[in-house]
Amino acid sequence: MTSSLLQRLGIALPIIQGPMTGSDTPALAAAVSAAGGLGMLGCGMRSPAAMAEAAAAVRQQTDRPFGMNLFVQATPNPDEATVQAAMERL
Numbered sequence: 001m002t003s004s005l006l007q008r009l010g011i012a013l014p015i016i017q018g019p020m021t022g023s024d025t026p027a028l029a030a031a032v033s034a035a036g037g038l039g040m041l042g043c044g045m046r047s048p049a050a051m052a053e054a055a056a057a058v059r060q061q062t063d064r065p066f067g068m069n070l071f072v073q074a075t076p077n078p079d080e081a082t083v084q085a086a087m088e089r090l
Contacts, residue, residue: 010065012036019069021045026054030061039064044071 006014013036017029021042029039039058043051051068058066078086 009038011038016040016067019043019067021069026057027061029054029066030058033058033064033066034062036064039066041066041068043068 006012011033015032015035015037017024017032017037017040019040019042021044024040024042026041029041032039039062041051041054041058043054046054055066055068
């Protein structure tokens, strides 16, 4: 099973870098991918232009596969009572 997953991802090692939005860099993702793992870019806070720029930077540093992680969810919009209840718990 593991080797099948590795083959499908095109990687040599069962290592997937956490997509740490705000802490990851194209250089880190490229290094992980070049070493045989799956480098990742956290893209939840990147604009489309920044995502394209980061992907291009990874591609300049390695020809190995890498991933881009996106948040696909609705933006939370809690009412005032919910926010107040959360604040009281803190």
